[in-house]
Amino acid sequence: MKGCAEQGLDITEGGAELGLATLGAVTFATTVDSLLAVKHLVFDNHECTMEELIRALKANWEGHEILQAKARYKAPKYGRDDEADAMAARVMELWCTETWKYKTISTNRQFRPGMLSWNYWVSDGFILPASPDGRPKGRFLSNAICPSNGADINGPTANTNSVGKVLGGMAADGGGDYLGYRNCLPNGASHTISINPSLLKDPEHREKFKAFLRGYAENGGTCLQLNMIDAETLKDAQQRPEDYRSLLVRITGYNAYFTSVGRELQNELIARISHEAL
Amino acid sequence: MKKEKDTTATILRIQRMSTEDGPGIRSTVFFKGCPLNCIWCHNPESISPGVQLHWVGSRCIGCLSCVAVCPENALSAGKNGIALDRSACTGCQRCLEVCPSTAMEAYGQSYGLVGLVSEVLKDRIYFEKSGGGVTLSGGEPTLQAGFAVPLLRALQEKGVHTALDTCGQAAWNTLEAHLPHADLVLYDLKEIDPVRHKEYTGTTNARVLENLVKLGSFMRERGTPRALWIRTPLIPGCTASTENLRGIGSFIKGSLGSLVSRWELCSFNNLCLHKYEGLGMDWRFRDAGLLKPEEAEHLAAAARGSGVDARVVHLSGPLRLESAIDAEQERPALSVIKGGSA
Numbered sequence: 001m002k003g004c005a006e007q008g009l010d011i012t013e014g015g016a017e018l019g020l021a022t023l024g025a026v027t028f029a030t031t032v033d034s035l036l037a038v039k040h041l042v043f044d045n046h047e048c049t050m051e052e053l054i055r056a057l058k059a060n061w062e063g064h065e066i067l068q069a070k071a072r073y074k075a076p077k078y079g080r081d082d083e084a085d086a087m088a089a090r091v092m093e094l095w096c097t098e099t100w101k102y103k104t105i106s107t108n109r110q111f112r113p114g115m116l117s118w119n120y121w122v123s124d125g126f127i128l129p130a131s132p133d134g135r136p137k138g139r140f141l142s143n144a145i146c147p148s149n150g151a152d153i154n155g156p157t158a159n160t161n162s163v164g165k166v167l168g169g170m171a172a173d174g175g176g177d178y179l180g181y182r183n184c185l186p187n188g189a190s191h192t193i194s195i196n197p198s199l200l201k202d203p204e205h206r207e208k209f210k211a212f213l214r215g216y217a218e219n220g221g222t223c224l225q226l227n228m229i230d231a232e233t234l235k236d237a238q239q240r241p242e243d244y245r246s247l248l249v250r251i252t253g254y255n256a257y258f259t260s261v262g263r264e265l266q267n268e269l270i271a272r273i274s275h276e277a278l
Numbered sequence: 279m280k281k282e283k284d285t286t287a288t289i290l291r292i293q294r295m296s297t298e299d300g301p302g303i304r305s306t307v308f309f310k311g312c313p314l315n316c317i318w319c320h321n322p323e324s325i326s327p328g329v330q331l332h333w334v335g336s337r338c339i340g341c342l343s344c345v346a347v348c349p350e351n352a353l354s355a356g357k358n359g360i361a362l363d364r365s366a367c368t369g370c371q372r373c374l375e376v377c378p379s380t381a382m383e384a385y386g387q388s389y390g391l392v393g394l395v396s397e398v399l400k401d402r403i404y405f406e407k408s409g410g411g412v413t414l415s416g417g418e419p420t421l422q423a424g425f426a427v428p429l430l431r432a433l434q435e436k437g438v439h440t441a442l443d444t445c446g447q448a449a450w451n452t453l454e455a456h457l458p459h460a461d462l463v464l465y466d467l468k469e470i471d472p473v474r475h476k477e478y479t480g481t482t483n484a485r486v487l488e489n490l491v492k493l494g495s496f497m498r499e500r501g502t503p504r505a506l507w508i509r510t511p512l513i514p515g516c517t518a519s520t521e522n523l524r525g526i527g528s529f530i531k532g533s534l535g536s537l538v539s540r541w542e543l544c545s546f547n548n549l550c551l552h553k554y555e556g557l558g559m560d561w562r563f564r565d566a567g568l569l570k571p572e573e574a575e576h577l578a579a580a581a582r583g584s585g586v587d588a589r590v591v592h593l594s595g596p597l598r599l600e601s602a603i604d605a606e607q608e609r610p611a612l613s614v615i616k617g618g619s620a
Contacts, residue, residue: 069339069378081400155294157303157401199297208297211408215303218403241336249549259336262552269549271599 014107021109022187023099026117026124029078029142032088033133033151037075039087041067041132057130060137072134072242078166079147081158088166096184114187117144145189150245156193156212163191164219181220192225194233196248197273234258234270285391287425290324290417292394294401298594300441300462300507302410305398309416309426310386313447315480316468317562318513320550324417329369329386332556333360338381340614344373359612364558391425395432402438411439411461420448423455430459442503446486447479453489457496462505465490469517470525478516487529494534507540512577512595514546514566520580527584538590543578545569545595568598 001016009015041047047070048056056064076084099113125140133148135141142148145163152159167189168182177183199209216224227233229247237244241259249256249269258266290308293299299306311327312319319325323332344360345353352366353373360381373382389397398412405411412433419426419442430440442456443464457463467490468483469475475483497503510526512518523543530538546569554561569577574597582588 065339066341066343066378069341073337073380074378157295157404161400205297208303208408208410211303211410212295212404214407215401215404218407245337256549256553260334260552261549262555265549265551268599272596 012107014109019107019109020187021104021111022114023102023111024114024116024118024187025095026115026120026144027128027141028091028115028145029088029148029151030131030133030135032078032084032091033075033142033148034131035091036077036084036087037071037132037134040075041071053132057132060130061134068134068136070134071132075133077133077148077151079152079159079162080154081161082154085162085165088162092166092184112187114185115144115189116187117141117190143190143192145185145191146193149243150247153246155246155248156195157215159193160191160212160216160221160224161219163189164216164221167220167222169220183222185222188223190223190225191221192227194227194229194247197228197230229273231270231273234266234273238263238266238270285425285428286388287391287394287422287429288327288329288386289389289394290321290386292397295404296413299413299415299443300411300439300464302408302439303401303404304410304413304441305401305405306413306415306443307394307398307419307429309414309419309422311421312416312418312445313421313481314418314445316511317478318511318516318546320547321417322550322553322557322559322561323385327417327421329371329384330557331362331367331369331371331374331382331384333362334381334383334556335359335612337379338612339379340612341378342614343376343378344382347372347376355612355614357612362558391428391432394429395436398433399436399438405438409439411441413441413443413464415443415464418445418447420444420452420456423448423452427455427459430456434459434461443509446489447481448485448489450489450492453493454496457493457503458500460503462507463493463503464507464509465493466509466511467526467529468511470522470529474516474522478513491533494537497537505539506534506537507542508538509542509544510581512543512545512569512574513563514569518546518569518573518577520577523577523581524584527581527586531585536587538586540592541581541586541590542592542594543574543581545574545593545597547596568596571597 001011003017004010004015007015042050042053048067056067061068078084078088096113099111102111103109121141121143126138128137128141130136140149147159147162168184170176170180171182174180199205237247237258244259245257247258249258249261258269288310290310293306293308296304296306308324310324312325315325323330338360342355345355349370349372350366350368352363354361371384374384414426414430433440439461440459441462441464442460444453445466469478472482472484497506508530510517530541546566548563548566548568551561551564574593578591578593581591
């Protein structure tokens with residue numbers, strides 16, 4: 001630890017030259033989508049007043065299902081590579097700027113922003129009350145830097161483009177933190193995405209998959225965790241279709257959303273994916 | 279040409295990160311409207327050129343707002359969900375506006391050229407990394423040539439790889455207008471026998487074959503499009519016969535030769551049943567099973583042995599599984615919420 005000996009202070013006393021502390025945020029997309037929903041429902045479309053929205057949230061949306069559906073399905077969402085990402089960038093900027101203003105009182109270490117959310121995004125969903133994005137209490141929050149579950153209806157590239165934008169993208173002034181990129185979250189931002197195993201079915205598709213990862217990095221992505229869609233995912237999608245709106249079935253010359261094909265055929269797809277498991 | 283900015287088209291959807299419509303990662307633009315009416319069509323919502331409404335049960339919360347708002351009383355709630363009387367529907371889309379959960383949805387949306395170009399360019403980085411680009415598919419893009427041609431040109435001018443996926447049923451002049459701006463053509467050759475072609479698609483294959491020969495000459499003379507893929511759907515009881523594949527193979531060999539760098543055999547899939555149901559259409563292949571792996575392999579072998587370069591033959595699509603499926607409990611098609619408006 002450089003600096004401790006020179007100053008005669010150990011790390012707990014703030015002697016280290018690089019004295020940093022993490023401030024990790026949870027609920028990024030839940031926050032952004034909630035702000036977007038308030039804007040959409042109350043201000044832009046006058047679907048309800050702020051008082052009515054608050055009443056619905058206090059009731060955990062019970063008895064307010066129509067308003068909840070509008071919040072969930074009609075309000076814009078982060079993760080679709082469209083105008084809504086501007087709200088996400090605004091929240092990011094605000095939160096990061098605020099974080100950089102503070103140091104720890106005890107050892108004068110600089111707070112740095114990060115978004116990893118560990119598993120809090122699951123457990124805290126049972127603690128935090130209903131949110132304006134249509135989420136009732138007891139439903140998972142958004143994970144780390146990811147769009148809310150099922151919100152990324154324009155597919156994986158739109159998802160990664162949105163995430164790349166809020167992470168900072170290329171610096172407008174040509175400067176940036178690394179190779180011209182800004183990095184709003186130097187303490188890390190994990191990004192999980194679900195990939196259909198058919199993308200790895202043969203060498204030709206594996207090349208496409210590799211290219212997707214290169215494009216992700218080029219867009220300013222910093223950390224991608226890949227989940228393969230499996231039978232369990234699809235069974236879960238049968239139970240909770242609203243969380244899986246973006247799940248796509250793609251076959252040459254044909255496409256459909258998993259949640260919209262009939263139950264019998266969904267079962268067949270589940271059997272197929274089990275059969276083709278890697 | 280000055281007014282290009284104002285050109286619009288009816289587009290079914292834009293599929294980003296498509297890995298099945300040509301080389302690399304692509305954005306596929308599905309045009310609405312098709313001159314053929316194939317009895318097995320996997321995208322029946324793409325056949326009609328107009329906008330069509332349908333109900334997505336998995337999103338419906340059962341508020342019945344749509345039923346209440348419809349000025350024509352064309353919507354009703356029954357045990358199979360929300361039913362639409364298409365003879366009464368005027369397409370006013372009030373039900374779409376009022377539906378809180380996007381369960382009422384439109385097949386087809388109007389796009390301007392400038393907006394569509396900027397939409398597909400969002401994935402440019404992935405096109406570049408993968409050797410991909412943009413594919414015009416459908417439906418049949420050449421039916422909206424006034425939009426499709428300037429779209430291909432605009433993309434090419436921006437250095438994006440372009441592909442045209444066509445059924446070949448178009449006036450030659452119309453098809454020809456696309457060719458200087460398409461790097462790749464995906465051309466459907468479904469059935470070699472003209473009588474059966476008419477039975478399956480509503481028209482004989484005379485023009486499809488004639489245009490394909492002309493396309494070959496165009497490619498030889500002009501050096502563009504640079505690549506040609508042939509696509510044949512393997513439909514049980516229809517096109518999935520060794521006789522048909524041998525016939526198509528010998529046509530490819532005789533008329534196109536090495537111009538064809540890929541011949542895709544796309545095996546039948548039954549996942550579109552819900553689309554037929556949603557459109558209130560019956561589907562003859564409702565109970566048709568998927569091809570067995572050995573059947574598909576037998577057909578692929580016939581294609582490889584038909585005189586074409588065997589390496590160009592590719593088999594894709596789902597094949598039948600023998601394993602049992604543990605069925606999940608079916609959810610009711612529609613459960614009406616308390617306080618529903620009808």
